[in-house]
Amino acid sequence: MIKLMKKEFYEFVKTKKLIAIIAIFIFFAISSPIMxxxxxEFIKTISIGITIIxxxxxxxxxxxxxxxxxNQMIxxxxxxxxxxxIAEEKNRRTASLVVTRGVDRRVWVLSKFTFQLLLTISLSLISFFICYYYSVILFPDTxxxxxxxxxLLFLVYITFVISLTILSSSAGNNIIQAGGIFILVFIVLNIxxxxxxxxxxxxxxxSSMETQWIVFGVDWNSAVKTVISSLILSIASLVCGMLYFNYQELE
Structure with a gap:
C-alpha cells in the first residue's frame, strides 16, 4: 500500500495539487489572526458618519x-x-489498468483514503500551529x-468528509456523478x-461545535455521541466504497 500512496503523492506533485493545497492552508492560517x-479598525474606517460600536x-x-x-473554503x-x-480514473479507464496488474481493488481504494487523510491531517496541524503562533503575537492571552x-473536532469531521468522497467517487462513474452523490448525502444529513x-x-x-467551543469553552461530554457516530460512519463509508469498487465492472 505504501507504493500506491507514493504514486498518489507523485501524482499530486505532478499536477501541482500539492503546492496549491499547501499554499491555501498556509494562507488562511496566516490571514485569519491578521484579519x-x-x-x-477597517469597519470604523469605512463607516464614516455612522457610529458603530x-x-x-x-x-x-x-x-x-x-x-x-x-469549514467553508478548505x-x-x-x-x-x-x-x-476514483471516479475520474474509472472515466479515463486508468483504474482498470491498475487492477489488471494484480493490485487488490480494496487496497487501492484504501491507499487513496489513507493518503488523503494523512495529507489533510498534516496540513491542518501545520496551519493550526501557524495560526496559533500569529495569534499569540497579536493576542498574548491566546x-x-x-x-x-x-x-480535533475538525479532524474528526474532515475524516468523515474524506470517507464520504471516497464512497461517492467509488459509486460515480465520473466526477459529476460523484459530486452529485456527495451533495445528495449532505442534503439528507442537513435535513x-x-x-x-x-x-x-x-x-x-x-463544524458548529468547533465555534461553540471557542466562544463558550470546551465540553467533551456534549460531543462524545457526535464524535463516535462520525467515526463509525467514516469507517462504514470507507468500507462501502471499498466493497462497491471491488465488485464493480470496469471498462
Whole structure:
C-alpha cells in the first residue's frame, strides 16, 4: 500500500495539487489572526458618519475566522480535489489498468483514503500551529486548549468528509456523478438535523461545535455521541466504497 500512496503523492506533485493545497492552508492560517486584528479598525474606517460600536478583537475572533475558513473554503477545495480520485480514473479507464496488474481493488481504494487523510491531517496541524503562533503575537492571552480541542473536532469531521468522497467517487462513474452523490448525502444529513433525537449523532454538527467551543469553552461530554457516530460512519463509508469498487465492472 505504501507504493500506491507514493504514486498518489507523485501524482499530486505532478499536477501541482500539492503546492496549491499547501499554499491555501498556509494562507488562511496566516490571514485569519491578521484579519481578526484589523477588521474592527477597517469597519470604523469605512463607516464614516455612522457610529458603530465594535468590541476590541480577541484571540477568539482569530480562531473563529480560522475555523470558518476551514469549514467553508478548505472544505470546498478538498472536496473538489478528492471527489474525482476514483471516479475520474474509472472515466479515463486508468483504474482498470491498475487492477489488471494484480493490485487488490480494496487496497487501492484504501491507499487513496489513507493518503488523503494523512495529507489533510498534516496540513491542518501545520496551519493550526501557524495560526496559533500569529495569534499569540497579536493576542498574548491566546488559549491553546480550546482552540486545539476545536481542531480535533475538525479532524474528526474532515475524516468523515474524506470517507464520504471516497464512497461517492467509488459509486460515480465520473466526477459529476460523484459530486452529485456527495451533495445528495449532505442534503439528507442537513435535513436529518431537524429531528432532535438524531441531531447528537449527525457529523455535520461538528463544524458548529468547533465555534461553540471557542466562544463558550470546551465540553467533551456534549460531543462524545457526535464524535463516535462520525467515526463509525467514516469507517462504514470507507468500507462501502471499498466493497462497491471491488465488485464493480470496469471498462
Amino acid at each position: 481578526a486584528k484589523i477588521m474592527p 465594535v468590541p476590541p478583537p480577541t484571540w477568539k475572533d482569530a480562531f473563529l475566522q480560522f475555523f470558518k475558513n476551514l 472544505f470546498l477545495i478538498l472536496v473538489l480535489i478528492f471527489i474525482g480520485s 488559549e491553546f486548549f480550546p482552540s486545539f480541542s476545536s481542531l 436529518l438535523n431537524i429531528f432532535p433525537s438524531l441531531k447528537p449523532y449527525n457529523p455535520v454538527n461538528l
